[in-house]
Amino acid sequence: MKFFIDTANLEHIAEAESLGILDGVTTNPSLMAKEKISGDAAVMAHYKKICEITDGDVSAEVISTDFEGMKREASELVKIADNIVVKIPMIRDGVKAISWCTANGIRTNCTLVFSAGQALLAAKAGATYVSPFIGRIDDIGWEGMQLISDIAELYAIQGFETEILAASIRNGKHIVEAAKAGADVVTCPLSSFEALFNHPLTDIGLAKFLADHKKAAGQG
Secondary structure, eight states: OEEEEEOOHHHHHHHHHHOOOOOOOOOOOHHHTTEEEEEEEHHHHHHHHHHOSSSSSEEOOOOSHHHHHHHHHHHHHTTSTTTEEEEEHHHHHHHHHHHHHHHTTTTTEEEEOOSSHHHHHHHHHSSSSEEBBBHHHTTTOOOOHHHHHHHHHHHHHHTTOOEEEESSSOOOHHHHHHHHHHHEEEOOOOOHHHHTTTOOOHHHHHHHHHHHHHTTTTTT
């Protein structure tokens, strides 16, 4: 499974990269705004900084919601770096734009996916990644992980090469569950990855090992 970090914070991206676990980055206008990045030029420059930190895929999102606008933005975004993947929403013109990008050698991440039918459309259009939003599905009383399983089964049966990118991950448990359900990628904040380190028995065991070492060294 690939680990993508979902942020526009350069320090968090660099920290994940330093751990040796980072495979890519996803971000969006909301995350850019959180880092006080605004204006087209500043956003493009920030994407470039992200691409300088990691060689992994970096999803850069279009703002337009019409076909021509998405085509235009996609053409500009891929000029930033070779590892840019254009993030396009699951709407009618978005599917058209994904098909156009596929035909023109531009890799895409179809975002805001909430059903297996939407995932099927994205794969048919040639999306590189499809992003089901697990946490948001759970929020409305449905089973986000079941959607991951359904898409994984569908893609396996039909032989689609589109990768399932589990998004809206809320915690470490979500990461493990997404892996078990068949996701190819998870994207989440640094804190969710860091949660995977934690277990009380690890802390207890380490404390005992260090205490025993101290006694053996005559420091007790």
